Amino acid sequence: MSGWLPTAPCTPDGCSTHHGAPAGPLVAVGRLLAGITLVVAGVSLTPLVALLSGATRDRLTRRWARTVLRCFGLRVSIRFAGEPEPGLRTGVLVVANHISWLDIPLIAAVFPGRMLAKSEIRRWPVMGAMAARGGTLFVERERLRALPGTVRTLAAALSAGSRVIVFPEACTWCGRDHGRFTSAVFQSALDAGTAVRPVRITYRAADGRPSGAPSFVGDDTLPASLWRVVAAGGxxxxxxxxxxxxxxxxxxxxxxxxxxxxxxVQGATAGAAAVRSTTAQDAEWLMAAQTAVASDSANLPASSVHQCVNSIPAPASSARTPS
Incomplete structure (x- = not known):
């Protein structure tokens, strides 16, 4: 792995603590089968969904993403710091902290859009195909010379009206601490003249304390992470x-x-007066009036923006991207 790539000190053994009773083995197996089945169904139906209007496609994507999370045993809670803004006529860059592979359906449950991901993900079974068909923008993190082209690709997608989702920490952290935000991806928002939407992701146990079960860090493997998630209760x-x-x-x-x-970071300590919590279902009407894109075609998949050629398989789970 190149020395200039961001890294995190988190490890599966040190960061995967979950406070709460575990789910039984039969429940865990049922969750795993249900979640994988729904993901596969999503991959199969992506070409048909891509033909729908932007509003319909976003609504179906939100509901599908919430259902995926529920199948894997998670409840979804959406919190708003202040009131949602009216619909936007241009694209928007959505940036979030990065903890787990679960971050992708969680953000899609609120902000369906085009993800920026490491090129290795395109080679993952099932999930890689789903990402590619969903219009994911892939970056070759090992090739520093590819960075300017990636920034131009992001700026073009934003200018076309797409909602683009990026994890600027450039590697996964367990959530107890955070990495610095790499600045390169923000140049795309400046070049396109679009707004930036920060969001914060947290995974909690039933008692409200942060849970490390979803953390996908260090040399963790996807099968081990999947089982840890479905076996965790609450x-x-x-x-x-x-x-x-x-x-x-x-x-x-x-x-x-x-x-x-x-x-x-401040979103972690926002006061109750500044943050309103709601269920994913109750948030649907708020999100429908928000984050509109300029055209229905803006979030459609486009093979020309895929930046992955001869990607290098990653032995570690942390999703690193260049600064």
Whole structure:
């Protein structure tokens, strides 16, 4: 692994603690089969869903993503820091902290869009096909020379009206601490003249304490992580939607990255008066009036934006991308 790539000190043994009673083995197996079945169904239906209008496609994606999380044994909680803004006529860059592979369906449950992911994911069984068909933008993290092209690709997608989702920590952390936000991806928002939407992801046990069961860090493997999730009892996937950072507020990518990370970190300690919690179902009407894209075609898959050629398999689970 290249020395310039971001890394996290988190390990499966040190970070996977879960406070709460475990699910029984039969329940865990049932969850695993149900979750995998629904993911496979999503892969199969992606070409048909891509033909639908933008609003219909987003609504179905949100509901599918919530159902996937429920099948794997997680409740979904959406929190709003302030009131949602009215619909946007341009694309938006959604940035979040990165803990687990579960982050992808969790964000899709609120903000369906085009993910930026390491090129290795395209080679994963089932999930790789789903990501590619869903319009994921892949980055070759080992090739520093590919970075300018990736930034141009992101800017083009944003300019076309797409909602683009990025994890700027560039590797997975367990949630107890956070990495710095790499600034390169924020240049795409500056180039496209679009707003940035920070969100914060937290996984909690039944008693409200953060849970390490979903953490996908270090040399963790996907099968081990899947089993740890389905075997945990009382898990809640929580996403806090933070206020938009309007286009033009920051003209330097490092200042914009710092502002987004500060908002995300402060989202962990936001007071009850500033944050409203709701269920995923109750949030549907709020999200429908928010984050509209400029055209129905903006979030459709496009093979021309896939930046992965001869990707290098990753032995570790951390999803690193260049700064």
């Amino acid at each position: 898990l809640t996937a929580e996403i806090t939607v933070l206020p938009l950072i309007p286009a033009g507020r920051h003209t330097d990518r490092r200042a914009l990255a710092h502002a987004a990370r500060t908002a995300m």
